[in-house]
Amino acid sequence: MTAALSADFAKHFTAGPVIRASLSFSLEAFSITVLFGPSGSGKTTMLRCLAGLERPEEGSIRFAGAAWFDAARGIFLPPQQRGIGYLFQDYALFPHLNVARNVGYGLRGLDEANRCQRVREMLDLLDLSGLDDRYPRQLSGGQQQRVALARALVRRPRLLLLDEPLSALDTPARQPLGRQLRRVLAEARVPAVLVTHDRMEALALGDRVVIVSDGRVCQSGSVQEVFHKPADPEVARIVGVDTIEPATVLQVKDGLATVRVSDKKLVALAHETTSGEVYVCIHAEDVMLERTAAGQSSARNQLPGRIQSLEREGPLVRVGLDCGFSLTALVTQQACEEMGLQKDEVVTALVKAPAIHLIPRC
Numbered sequence: 160m161t162a163a164l165s166a167d168f169a170k171h172f173t174a175g176p177v178i179r180a181s182l183s184f185s186l187e188a189f190s191i192t193v194l195f196g197p198s199g200s201g202k203t204t205m206l207r208c209l210a211g212l213e214r215p216e217e218g219s220i221r222f223a224g225a226a227w228f229d230a231a232r233g234i235f236l237p238p239q240q241r242g243i244g245y246l247f248q249d250y251a252l253f254p255h256l257n258v259a260r261n262v263g264y265g266l267r268g269l270d271e272a273n274r275c276q277r278v279r280e281m282l283d284l285l286d287l288s289g290l291d292d293r294y295p296r297q298l299s300g301g302q303q304q305r306v307a308l309a310r311a312l313v314r315r316p317r318l319l320l321l322d323e324p325l326s327a328l329d330t331p332a333r334q335p336l337g338r339q340l341r342r343v344l345a346e347a348r349v350p351a352v353l354v355t356h357d358r359m360e361a362l363a364l365g366d367r368v369v370i371v372s373d374g375r376v377c378q379s380g381s382v383q384e385v386f387h388k389p390a391d392p393e394v395a396r397i398v399g400v401d402t403i404e405p406a407t408v409l410q411v412k413d414g415l416a417t418v419r420v421s422d423k424k425l426v427a428l429a430h431e432t433t434s435g436e437v438y439v440c441i442h443a444e445d446v447m448l449e450r451t452a453a454g455q456s457s458a459r460n461q462l463p464g465r466i467q468s469l470e471r472e473g474p475l476v477r478v479g480l481d482c483g484f485s486l487t488a489l490v491t492q493q494a495c496e497e498m499g500l501q502k503d504e505v506v507t508a509l510v511k512a513p514a515i516h517l518i519p520r521c
Contacts, residue, residue, distance in 0.1 A: 168218030186350035193365035244311030
């Protein structure tokens with residue numbers, strides 16, 4: 160079943176910002192839409208307005224043809240009438256209830272047998288069997304997250320809203336629990352809207368992404384489209400594009416654009432409207448480094464560059480280069496050691512034409 164979510168509203172805060180959301184998309188029986196942006200950008204406020212935990216002052220929110228909120232008509236449905244599940248950032252488990260009672264807390268109108276069956280289904284789905292009688296203080300962070308998710312899903316919501324569901328977990332636990340979260344939602348066949356400011360979470364969990372900055376929606380689309388083809392420099396910075404440089408288009412031929420960046424020339428894929436002044440956008444992970452001199456690779460863009468910085472990020476190393484303009488590469492720690500990369504040394508940076516995204520400069 161496909162349901163449409165349409166939201167166009169404004170939430171005002173006294174002596175504070177105005178959060179304006181404009182969202183419209185279909186939610187498949189299973190899909191995850193990510194509200195992504197920096198902390199304080201308004202993502203959680205948008206989510207709380209969708210849930211009915213905050214009341215906007217303007218606009219409307221509709222889901223599957225039903226009005227959840229309409230300022231002009233005076234409609235405002237509370238959360239329990241919207242048929243949603245909500246997972247709070249801190250999970251909000253009841254400390255005095257055990258796991259089974261936490262999960263079954265929201266069930267109403269069921270006899271004891273059916274209630275116990277639904278709780279058991281959720282415990283099995285989320286690998287919580289055997290923890291029925293434990294209390295939240297006796298659980299790990301990952302177990303608490305799964306209990307909170309089970310409580311949100313047990314009522315079989317039409318839409319699940321999740322606020323930073325992995326932020327309370329230790330870094331090593333996030334990746335496996337993120338995979339489990341996506342698996343569980345797929346098995347439950349529940350569409351979800353999820354808030355995060357973590358780029359890797361957005362890429363790993365999302366099917367669709369909505370970029371939020373300064374209380375407004377900047378761009379939306381598939382995760383791959385938005386992260387690899389940001390609409391403007393602000394979105395490019397938010398999604399983690401490392402190199403954003405002004406450039407001039409010199410020529411467009413056979414689907415390729417030749418652009419000048421500082422005193423260097425690059426070749427990128429061209430679009431029908433590619434011309435004039437642009438920004439060159441390059442993700443660090445799309446830059447390869449070689450010790451060999453330029454000319455010995457099939458990559459169209461081969462740039463000699465002097466290493467300006469080496470910054471370790473866990474198993475990766477972020478390499479800052481001066482190639483006539485600032486360029487950043489991301490390599491593994493092993494590759495860094497094998498090449499013996501050191502500051503002030505000269506290497507060749509390789510960038511394929513499809514890895515360069517051009518944004519018009521207005």
